[in-house]
Ligand SMILES: *[C@@H]1O[C@H](CO)[C@@H](O)[C@H](O)[C@H]1NC(C)=O
């Protein structure tokens with residue numbers, strides 16, 4: 001009878017959409033349960049009830065206990081999945097090792113009309129977006145993507161692919177069905193649109209969430225397409241008005257699953273989207289290109305300070321900071337499979353050594369990297385000044401500047417950090433950022449541009465592929481004024497500075513090996529300068545956790561933040 005009784009209540013539970021009725025049931029059940037219910041059963045109901053508490057501490061605790069208990073029965077997970085509200089579900093998704101049965105599966109996708117492909121859906125969505133409020137480059141690439149997919153669709157219908165387009169690189173290398181490529185380009189254009197609020201509303205209103213869901217399911221084998229999709233979801237999640245739509249279209253179960261991926265990039269994309277959804281325990285917002293490497297979930301140690309990683313040109317938020325690759329081909333597979341290999345040392349090693357840090361990695365301007373053709377209006381936005389302003393705005397939203405911070409930068413990323421700190425010093429709203437800066441760590445940053453002119457085109461491209469070459473080359477007034485102002489700021493604000501410099505030549509092309517940033521250029525004139533016997537690309541990739549490069553970097557961060565992070 002007890003079983004029957006509980007089963008009945010579970011059924012009733014499922015029937016009541018109205019959360020108030022559910023409350024009532026829980027109360028009744030709780031009352032009755034004192035008499036004869038299984039304690040394990042009662043525990044679930046009590047926790048579910050507590051997730052509705054008016055007291056936030058109780059709610060947070062209940063979510064954690066729900067997730068920590070891995071012994072619920074299958075039907076209990078099912079019941080929970082039906083009754084938990086959005087806030088609780090987001091909380092569960094941000095709890096380490098949570099059981100994925102807590103999340104409602106994405107709804108069944110409506111059947112596509114005959115003859116409509118996913119690609120056409122994507123085309124229609126992209127074509128319906130306003131061309132306003134996005135910059136010229138996004139307009140340009142949107143039109144390219146539309147043109148290419150029109151051709152591809154026409155070709156698929158006619159069974160013939162025509163190499164007419166001159167826009168996209170695959171036109172030259174095409175051998176098989178191009179749908180995936182076209183989707184990828186359309187998605188990249190959509191990523192750009194999802195950075196604009198009014199376009200987000202549009203994407204949601206036009207059924208974009210289900211369309212993306214469909215593509216996600218279809219391309220389970222393409223991590224890149226999946227990342228672009230999750231990036232869009234993360235951008236949409238910046239505005240709370242669409243949270244309900246995101247949750248209702250089943251994204252939580254996908255995000256929770258992706259969050260548990262062993263691959264740092266996948267996990268970090270999901271972590272950003274979930275942090276933007278979690279308005280219960282996160283106040284910051286993570287704009288496009290700002291990734292939290294640590295802590296990615298709830299319930300970690302309280303954060304005492306921030307460390308920010310800024311890559312160089314042609315670098316990226318994750319791959320720049322991986323462990324040094326093995327130099328020998330046959331060792332490569334061995335290294336990859338070694339249990340201590342890390343795809344991202346700031347996420348694994350640094351977070352382990354300093355658990356009360358928030359570690360962020362920032363990515364800029366890599367979004368058009370796949371487009372081989374050049375956007376005619378690209379130059380203005382690649383200037384250091386533009387990038388600095390854009391990034392400062394994003395960092396402010398992420399709460400950077402509200403607690404002590406250390407900056408870690410590779411190559412041109414270091415010039416960007418200097419420019420940002422300089423801009424912050426001139427902006428009353430940004431004073432906190434400068435005041436809270438406790439240290440800057442430079443890996444092979446070309447502080448002095450003078451050497452540039454003497455080098456080959458390849459080297460220049462590696463450092464500054466476009467506009468920066470002009471802006472930062474020999475005798476550039478911008479560069480020397482940046483140098484001087486930064487040194488002054490560092491002294492005034494009394495923060496620590498340290499620079500690593502490479503001593504090995506880097507392969508920059510067939511038969512060309514060169515020291516990309518020589519010692520005299522990496523020398524800022526203040527702080528310690530440490531030479532390391534590696535090349536330009538490996539100077540920010542420690543070989544092992546106990547290698548000098550990592551240990552010395554860790555020491556710098558710990559010393560700069562000593563009074564804040566030591567227990
Ligand atoms: C969120 O979206 C709504 C609806 O478009 C808009 O009115 C509001 O200003 C947005 N909020 C933010 C913080 O962008």
Ligand SMILES: *[C@@H]1O[C@H](CO)[C@@H](O)[C@H](O)[C@H]1NC(C)=O
Pocket residue numbers: 448479480481483484487524525
């Ligand atoms: C950079 O600034 C330092 C300190 O003001 C100065 O000694 C050095 O000559 C400057 N270098 C360049 C290239 O401007």
